Amino acid sequence: MAITFNHTIVASRDRAGSAAFFTELFGLPAAAEFGPFLAVTLNHGVSLDFAQAPDGADIHPQHYAFLVSENEFDEIYSRIRERGLQHWADPHGRQPGEINHHDGGRGVYFPDPSGHYLEIITRPYGSGA
Known part of the structure; x- marks a missing residue:
């Protein structure tokens, strides 16, 4: 069986700011809107999907x-x-x-x-x- 990691959701205080921080720092293309997420694509089709945490919510x-x-x-x-x-x-x-x-x-x-x-x-x- 071949199991491949596909994506994970990254909780953010500011999803646009967090996605931009990541893409700029890592030299990647801008994130793409996908429903409530901003998806940053990495190698092998894996993505980090930045999600906006509700106001006042703790981010672990x-x-x-x-x-x-x-x-x-x-x-x-x-x-x-x-x-x-x-x-x-x-x-x-x-x-x-x-x-x-x-x-x-x-x-x-x-x-x-x-x-x-x-x-x-x-x-x-x-x-x-």
């Missing part, structure tokens, strides 16, 4: 990790730094302003405008150096 932060090439890491990390975004080498925020080198690659964590934790890595965890 989620973690979204993305495998990127070395060149994409350089581009995204450059945008993170240009925007002055907080970022960390670790998921607990104990190494601010740094990147990690797990499995011989590079990785960094940073927040999106709604408080979700985004991560970019160049090597899958456990892949070895």
Whole structure:
């Protein structure tokens, strides 16, 4: 059986702002309107569907990790730094302003405008150096 991940809904305080933040930071085409969602398409047809959270609703932060090439890491990390975004080498925020080198690659964590934790890595965890 071949199971492929297709999409997930990302709760947002401002769906348009969150979708634009993501597409601009990652260098992707603008999100497409799909019903109540703004869908950002990734590789293999996977999409992040940004949804507007009701006013006053709590957003429970989620973690979204993305495998990127070395060149994409350089581009995204450059945008993170240009925007002055907080970022960390670790998921607990104990190494601010740094990147990690797990499995011989590079990785960094940073927040999106709604408080979700985004991560970019160049090597899958456990892949070895």
